[in-house]
Amino acid sequence: MTPKRVVIAGAGQGGFQVAASLRQDGFDGEVLLVGDEPGLPYQRPPLSKEYIKTGNADRLLFRNADFFEKNAIRYLDGRRLAAIHRADATVELDDGQVHGFDHLVLALGARNRRLPIAGMELEGVMQLRTLADAERIRTAIAPGLSLVVIGGGFIGLEIAATAAAAGAKVTVLEATDRLMSRVVSPAISAHFLAMHRASGVDIRLGTMARGIRDNGRGRAAAVEIEGGAVDADLVLVSAGIVPNVEIAEAAGLYVQDGIRVNDLMETSAAEISAIGDCASFPFGHDGTLIRLESVQNAIDQAKCVVQRLLGRPEPYDKVPWFWSDQAAFKLQIAGLTAGADHQVARPSDDGAKLTVHCFRHGALIGVETVNAPGDHMMARKLLALATPPTLETVEAAGYDLKAVFAAVSA
Ligand SMILES: Cc1cc2nc3c(=O)[nH]c(=O)nc-3n(C[C@H](O)[C@H](O)[C@H](O)COP(=O)(O)OP(=O)(O)OC[C@H]3O[C@@H](n4cnc5c(N)ncnc54)[C@H](O)[C@@H]3O)c2cc1C
Numbered sequence: 001m002t003p004k005r006v007v008i009a010g011a012g013q014g015g016f017q018v019a020a021s022l023r024q025d026g027f028d029g030e031v032l033l034v035g036d037e038p039g040l041p042y043q044r045p046p047l048s049k050e051y052i053k054t055g056n057a058d059r060l061l062f063r064n065a066d067f068f069e070k071n072a073i074r075y076l077d078g079r080r081l082a083a084i085h086r087a088d089a090t091v092e093l094d095d096g097q098v099h100g101f102d103h104l105v106l107a108l109g110a111r112n113r114r115l116p117i118a119g120m121e122l123e124g125v126m127q128l129r130t131l132a133d134a135e136r137i138r139t140a141i142a143p144g145l146s147l148v149v150i151g152g153g154f155i156g157l158e159i160a161a162t163a164a165a166a167g168a169k170v171t172v173l174e175a176t177d178r179l180m181s182r183v184v185s186p187a188i189s190a191h192f193l194a195m196h197r198a199s200g201v202d203i204r205l206g207t208m209a210r211g212i213r214d215n216g217r218g219r220a221a222a223v224e225i226e227g228g229a230v231d232a233d234l235v236l237v238s239a240g241i242v243p244n245v246e247i248a249e250a251a252g253l254y255v256q257d258g259i260r261v262n263d264l265m266e267t268s269a270a271e272i273s274a275i276g277d278c279a280s281f282p283f284g285h286d287g288t289l290i291r292l293e294s295v296q297n298a299i300d301q302a303k304c305v306v307q308r309l310l311g312r313p314e315p316y317d318k319v320p321w322f323w324s325d326q327a328a329f330k331l332q333i334a335g336l337t338a339g340a341d342h343q344v345a346r347p348s349d350d351g352a353k354l355t356v357h358c359f360r361h362g363a364l365i366g367v368e369t370v371n372a373p374g375d376h377m378m379a380r381k382l383l384a385l386a387t388p389p390t391l392e393t394v395e396a397a398g399y400d401l402k403a404v405f406a407a408v409s410a
Helices: 013-024 050-054 065-070 131-140 154-165 186-198 246-250 295-309 373-383 391-396 401-408
Strands: 005-009 030-034 073-076 081-085 090-093 098-100 103-106 110-112 146-150 169-173 202-204 211-214 220-225 228-231 234-237 241-243 258-260 272-274 279-283 288-290 321-326 329-335 342-347 354-360 363-370
Touching: 005 013, 005 098, 013 030, 013 073, 013 295, 050 131, 050 154, 065 073, 081 246, 103 295, 131 234, 146 154, 146 220, 146 228, 154 169, 154 186, 154 321, 186 202, 186 321, 186 329, 186 342, 186 354, 186 363, 220 234, 329 373, 354 391, 363 373, 363 391, 373 401, 391 401
Parallel strands: 005 030, 005 103, 030 073, 103 272, 146 169, 146 234, 169 202, 258 279
Antiparallel strands: 081 090, 090 098, 110 241, 211 220, 220 228, 279 288, 321 329, 329 363, 342 354, 354 363
16 A cells, blocks of 8 residues: 655665655655755765865755755754654654654665774864765865875775875775775776876775874874874775664664665565665575665665555666776776676776676676776676676677677677
8 A cells, every 4th residue: 555654764865766756756645854964965976076176065966945845845854863663653853753654764874984993083083974074074185285094995095086186195094905895806906006006195005004193182193004104184084884773773673784675675664664875685696685885776776665655566676886986087887796706807908998897607797897888888788687698608799798788689
């Protein structure tokens, strides 16, 4: 039965999309969107990219205030979901308001992981998740400033590239032996290592931050590493995120890495869905439990919930895709490449582009590209096929993805 009152907790990428898609697809009941950040819902990806350069916050908004009014989406900002009372199907907000729901969507996202090292509380130590965080970082970055980034993942490297271009002296400390090691192949890591080093960023692999040194007045002065320290005016800690699951857990929902959902995004309580960064879901033929941190995932899971609420349930099976912009390099990933047992890297003749084909058990599971958007789009089409191409097919087509597509759809 279609619910009459939908409450959405969390007004980021996923939460906003649920509200927008409900209206776009004809839902005529009540929609209440609650978010704990101040202001209108906005997108996060530009925070570590254009926004750090331009400071233009208007360009981040999904839609302006009129949109919410015209679409009868009641939006409460600066308000936290404090508790879910399942017995009477209500949510309680941190200002004491109580709202009933027929269906509740949890789109609570994630928060930055805090490192268990001394000095995390010092002035000049920052993390990036929100617009407010981005504004602090943007105003702090200046030519000649020493920035130490702890963590060589997407966000840390995006800021490193932007800060270096702005004239800062940037050092990146990465604990593992290569950049972005959790999510990309060694060929991509090496490509970006060379690019960042050529842009003057000092990248130290296999280097763990052991603590942040106080300058004696409560401000960060250096990051301690094995056998020494790296001077820092500013320290950006970019060491992954932790899903916001506590409120769901307190309400008795099943939590496993994220808020556990099935392939329809239903939690262990049928009247509650969870989506985006906070949700863990079964993926692929073997139903491996995963949690993804990406715009595509939040949007597509939001649409999946809306279709179910409107009586058109479709299991969630979208091809995951991601991107990261670092200096002049656009990295795009189609599929999940971390489990690959065979990778073939194909740089273009002039070295301007790179495509890495990733296979597992003889089947294509993902494609990573640098400055090759055509290959990326083609890879997404191939990976969406009921049976992805085999290694033999890709080899026979000379690793030309258009030719692979022609071969498999012949
Ligand atoms: C700096 C940065 C750059 C990124 N770049 C990319 C990129 O290039 N490509 C890409 O695919 N992805 C990128 N991402 C990731 C992407 O933005 C997230 O995966 C996406 O926003 C997830 O959507 P979500 O709705 O699950 O969570 P979010 O968009 O994080 O929204 C969750 C919202 O819920 C709020 N909230 C939490 N608890 C409560 C509560 N109790 N009550 C009310 N509200 C609450 C949070 O404050 C937040 O506003 C980036 C993320 C960051 C931070």
